[in-house]
Amino acid sequence: MSSSSNNNGQLVNALDARAQRYHNRALGQVLPNTQPGKRTRSKNQGNDQENQEPRQKRPTPDASQPGPSNRGTPEATIVAADFTKAVIIISDDQKFMQEVENDRVQVIERFETQIPQDCQDEGSWSRQGAEYPGIPLRKICKVDMEANGVDGGEVISSATQDTLALKNRFLDTVKRTIGRELFNREKHLNKEILENPDHPFWMYQDLSFFHSKLAGFSIMYMCLKDQVVAPPRFSYTPVNMFTKSAYNVWKNNAANKRFEELKKVSITGLKKTVCENPSGCVCNQRFAALYDDKATQFLYKADGLLNLKDYNPGESRLVMECSDACGCTINCPNRQLQREHNKALVVYHEDELRGFGLRAAEPIKKGQLITHYAGVIHTISKEDHKNRQISYDAELTMFSKRLVIASDTVGNVARFLGHACSPSAVFMEIYSRKSEEEIVVPQIGVYALKDIKIGEAVTISYWKKDDLRKQKGVTQVRCGCKFGCKSWIK
Known part of the structure; x- marks a missing residue:
């Protein structure tokens, strides 16, 4: 498996050798001499700190609780949603399913983001900690590649090259506000990230890749802070x-x-x-x-x-x-x-x-x-x-x-x-x-x-603004939408 030789080589090389795992960006093919094993997925887990998703004026959903897709049916079967259907309905009512389902309408008992079919969930490395919907728990590592080889292919595809170009332009734009050290960490990767496959940085990369694949356009997740917080967790x-x-x-x-x-x-x-x-x-x-x-x-x-x-x-x-x-x-x-x-x-x-x-x-x-x-x-x-x-x-x-x-x-x-x-x-x-x-x-x-x-x-x-003025007896907080904003919101 070859890597890019352009200015983005640092990221490619990190994924290729030093991080000791292969990011699933171009590992759609089944590795030679391996048989896909059965994949079992447990219910969402992880402590409250891992699941925190701070939002201005919005409480954090508890991802360990049943979401709108499985509320009241914790044992409901997860069937992949067909996003080409005109209408998708979530219901475990079998009679209702038989009545309304047709070539335009799909009824599923429960929804959870599924891993795209052309992306592996195999390999010897396993992420520790909370499970994220639609993100593989297991990854192909350097040791897997050495043992099994690879059936050709590139680490970086043309689509990923385009994404890296977007990312680099974005980082160049915000460089002044984040400082050189954080800029270099995100763009070139540092030793801490390269030697720790469990670093939150890699989960941000996973979310960026898999959510972009589902959305059909580029989505990038970033936390340009000294202490990287846990990324948001939800089904896309x-x-x-x-x-x-x-x-x-x-x-x-x-x-x-x-x-x-x-x-x-x-x-x-x-x-x-x-x-x-x-x-x-x-x-x-x-x-x-x-x-x-x-x-x-x-x-x-x-x-x-x-x-x-x-x-x-x-x-x-x-x-x-x-x-x-x-x-x-x-x-x-x-x-x-x-x-x-x-x-x-x-x-x-x-x-x-x-x-x-x-x-x-x-x-x-x-x-x-x-x-x-x-x-x-x-x-x-x-x-x-x-x-x-x-x-x-x-x-x-x-x-x-x-x-x-x-x-x-x-x-x-x-x-x-x-x-x-x-x-x-x-x-x-x-x-x-x-x-x-x-x-x-x-x-x-x-x-x-x-x-x-x-x-x-x-x-x-x-x-x-008129609605805010009418509210009485509602606790208000500072807006904080920008530095120096003195407005209050409910």
Whole structure:
């Protein structure tokens, strides 16, 4: 197995020889003369200190407790979620499963991030400590390579080279704020990291690789501090999933009707979209029929950026994307979420107060769709709130006020969005489905309110200022979104 000879050779060599284990970045092939053994995965374990995930104004989920995917069914079978399905529902009700499951809908008893099929979970080295969902416990080591050889391949793939280039640009940008020693530790690795395969640094690398693989775009986890804290622990999902109760609430919503089933509205005065088939686009008529008196419609421009000219943080808002009813293709500018144009991001440990936040790993333009908020769609009820940190709930004010997207133990990179008094991004609900035959899965997009440079924080405002003023008898804390901020939040 060869290694890269460019400036990133330090990382490659560390993985190749001195760390005495091989990172699974390019070990998709089965090693010669070895037979894959059975893999058993225990329930999440680890002490409270290992599981701490400090977040500004958000309590830490206890990862050792049943999450939203397995609440009440601790022995439920884990079946790999098929993220190509239009709808995924979490339920252990066998009758319900038989009734609703089809080629577009999958029902699973319990969700936990699975290790990608082309990544090994074999080898003689085993990580000590807490188990992380979707991350191999065992790794291929130097001794395995010496004993079995390798069937060709490269340690660093072209995709990983691109990721390293993004990482290096990000580190160059934040170098002044972290100091030379921490910069060199992250970029070139030091003796402590190289000689200790159990160093938290390697778990950050694992999360970066496997979550990027699931997401389909680059995600990097970093803690550029003298004392590296335990990385966040949760199950990664690139799509929203329903609980059974949430699905039953949502399935009969008018939003799921075919366009021809909706009440016809006058097309006079409706805004024009940038659909590649303007004469056939029905998005504005659909919006008028479903939401006209409830929200402001935001439209994409021809370049795919959202037009934020009429943006008012106090108003309800919704983005309407095209479906097959419009007669356009997947390349239509009005199908941004469907094309998954996500930007490279860094999950960055800011400080003890704010915990982990998001930073841009590449330039982001104003109006650009950065990512979407993924998790499990729940109903708002006492039963659904049980054993769940509701501070990770994102409200669906337009689709249904009875539903929320929860990312406390199951979510994507957007769960790390921090609060700011002057945010760089905003939540907007997105109506999006490729086919009229599919149920609309409620979505929340994260759009840039301004140009965001490499290394800058991607933030939203957790609360409207008017809502904060109305709160009485609520304990408030300092915002701390930036140095010198004197605002208070609940």
